[in-house]
Amino acid sequence: MEHVPVLAREAVHWMGGLNKPAVVIDATVGAGGHSSLFLEHLPVSSLLAVDADFDMLERARQRLASGAPTVSFHNMWFDEFFAQYDGFADRIFFDLGVSMYHLGLPEGGFSIKSDGALDMRLDRHRGNKTAADLVNTRSEREIADAIFAFGEERLSRRISRAIVNRRTKRPFETTGDLAGVVASVVTRGRDRSVRVRRHPATRTFQALRIWVNDELERIRRALPLAAQRLAVGGRLGVISFHSLEDRIVKQTFRALSTHDPSLPMVDVREAAHFRLLTKKPITPLDDEVRENRASRSAKLRVVERIGGEE
Numbered sequence: 468m469e470h471v472p473v474l475a476r477e478a479v480h481w482m483g484g485l486n487k488p489a490v491v492i493d494a495t496v497g498a499g500g501h502s503s504l505f506l507e508h509l510p511v512s513s514l515l516a517v518d519a520d521f522d523m524l525e526r527a528r529q530r531l532a533s534g535a536p537t538v539s540f541h542n543m544w545f546d547e548f549f550a551q552y553d554g555f556a557d558r559i560f561f562d563l564g565v566s567m568y569h570l571g572l573p574e575g576g577f578s579i580k581s582d583g584a585l586d587m588r589l590d591r592h593r594g595n596k597t598a599a600d601l602v603n604t605r606s607e608r609e610i611a612d613a614i615f616a617f618g619e620e621r622l623s624r625r626i627s628r629a630i631v632n633r634r635t636k637r638p639f640e641t642t643g644d645l646a647g648v649v650a651s652v653v654t655r656g657r658d659r660s661v662r663v664r665r666h667p668a669t670r671t672f673q674a675l676r677i678w679v680n681d682e683l684e685r686i687r688r689a690l691p692l693a694a695q696r697l698a699v700g701g702r703l704g705v706i707s708f709h710s711l712e713d714r715i716v717k718q719t720f721r722a723l724s725t726h727d728p729s730l731p732m733v734d735v736r737e738a739a740h741f742r743l744l745t746k747k748p749i750t751p752l753d754d755e756v757r758e759n760r761a762s763r764s765a766k767l768r769v770v771e772r773i774g775g776e777e
């Protein structure tokens with residue numbers, strides 16, 4: 468499955484506006500779709516490409532290696548990357564979540580549609596806990612809380628009970644296995660008059676993926692660190708795909724651009740050195756949504772560093 472970069476024109480526009488060679492960090496390089504556009508359209512002096520998934524980084528390497536400026540590849544979580552990066556960048560870009568390759572790969576264990584091992588780790592080579600480990604060992608309460616918090620699924624308790632009942636007979640091994648159990652609960656629990664186009668296990672799968680990879684905490688930690696690594700005039704752009712991600716982006720950007728002390732994730736000394744460039748998030752035009760349904764919930768927000776010490 469080809470990954471089509473989302474909000475491509477808009478990302479190039481908002482990451483543009485450069486009048487000198489720029490250091491660009493793509494914190495979620497994926498297959499290199501956005502990065503190849505940045506190399507083509509922006510005056511990039513060096514590009515740092517980050518991805519937690521080793522296989523994705525290899526794809527990006529094949530696609531970007533011939534790019535004229537220095538491109539370096541970093542197989543790291545983005546929060547870990549920004550915790551150790553001590554340079555300054557002119558453009559930092561995040562395109563959150565997983566790519567179409569992940570969703571199409573049975574062995575990644577992300578896909579509801581193609582059956583594969585129930586894994587969902589972006590850093591499969593490192594041996595952290597898989598989605599199967601979590602659903603087979605965590606308490607009914609923990610599983611319900613995660614499905615509710617990370618999937619906003621109102622049937623979380625019923626789904627969790629069905630998971631625990633089923634695992635006492637046989638542990639979960641495959642995505643198909645789990646999708647079947649979840650679908651049986653959700654289809655029963657839903658109002659049938661409502662036509663739902665999504666697979667009934669979509670919310671549960673999203674929740675498990677976020678849980679396995681600690682996605683929201685990583686975003687919460689990475690964004691303020693990334694903002695601190697912007698040179699004056701530098702921009703940080705983030706594309707999010709669901710309300711849980713977008714809420715963190717919106718709050719962090721508000722904290723960066725105001726003195727609001729109720730928003731604690733940004734050091735007060737850092738605040739007000741930033742200006743919010745997108746008062747409203749940038750969303751895809753109808754033609755993009757028609758051509759790529761995966762873009763329909765995308766939102767791009769951008770802040771710019773206007774002062775402070777470098």
Ligand SMILES: C[S@@+](CC[C@H](N)C(=O)[O-])C[C@H]1O[C@@H](n2cnc3c(N)ncnc32)[C@H](O)[C@@H]1O
Nearest residue numbers: 472495497498499500501518519520544545562
């Ligand atoms: C939506 S895809 C990016 C696609 C890319 N912009 C393109 O056009 O090809 C997101 C990528 O970010 C990676 N990713 C997600 N969360 C991450 C994290 N916390 N740290 C590092 N990489 C992450 C995923 O492995 C995936 O390859």
